[in-house]
Amino acid sequence: MEGLGSDGASVTSPVAQWKRDFSRAFQYYLDRSTPHTLHRWLGTLAVAMIYILRVYYVQGFYVVSYGLGIYVLNLLIGFFSPKVDPELEALDGASLPTKGADEFRPFVRRLPEFKFWYSITKAFLIAFVMTFISVLDVPVFWPILLCYWIVLFVLTMKRQILHMIKYKYVPFDIGKQRYTGKK
Secondary structure, eight states: OOTTTTTSOOOOOHHHHHHHHHHHHHHHHHHHHTTOHHHHHHHHHHHHHHHHHHHHHHTOOHHHHHHHHHHHHHHHHHHHSBSSOHHHHHHHTOOOOOSTTSOOOOOOBSSOHHHHHHHHHHHHHHHHHHTTOGGGOOOOOHHHHHHHHHHHHHHHHHHHHHHHHHHTOOOOSTTOOOOOOOO
16 A cells, blocks of 8 residues: 555645635634724625615515524624523522622623624625525515514513623623723
8 A cells, every 4th residue: 555645745636725725815814804893894784785785676585684684683692692691600609790799700702703793794695695596585575574583683682681681791891890000
């Protein structure tokens, strides 16, 4: 069996080489975009607007849009939820601080902002590509889907907000007290 990798160097196909180079370049630019939160979200907004315009002009793909809305709602729940659920932690005896004497623990998201942004952007791009596949344009009465999604959104966010109030956590930095060092 001399011919099977005996010299230690593996021969890669040009397709595998291109895939590896593309993956490295993509990861490089993704890493470079990390500190530019506003620009990333503006780009996602542009992608979302292009998708919305495509659905509006085609007058179809409402099931794809509904699936996209459900996925975005799922991502929102992960973004607003703490990494360690206080309900499950309460069973173990540990919980979020409720008094001033308790130890401060910062809010850590189950789904970090960067992954949230990346997942939403990917979802809009995939949904946009799906609007070019005519098999996915299922004829439905879209107002029913819209009403159902709004009811689902309201009920889910109500439950999430009640959870935030019950366990006294705020998933936003706005309005939180900021401490500065000695001047």
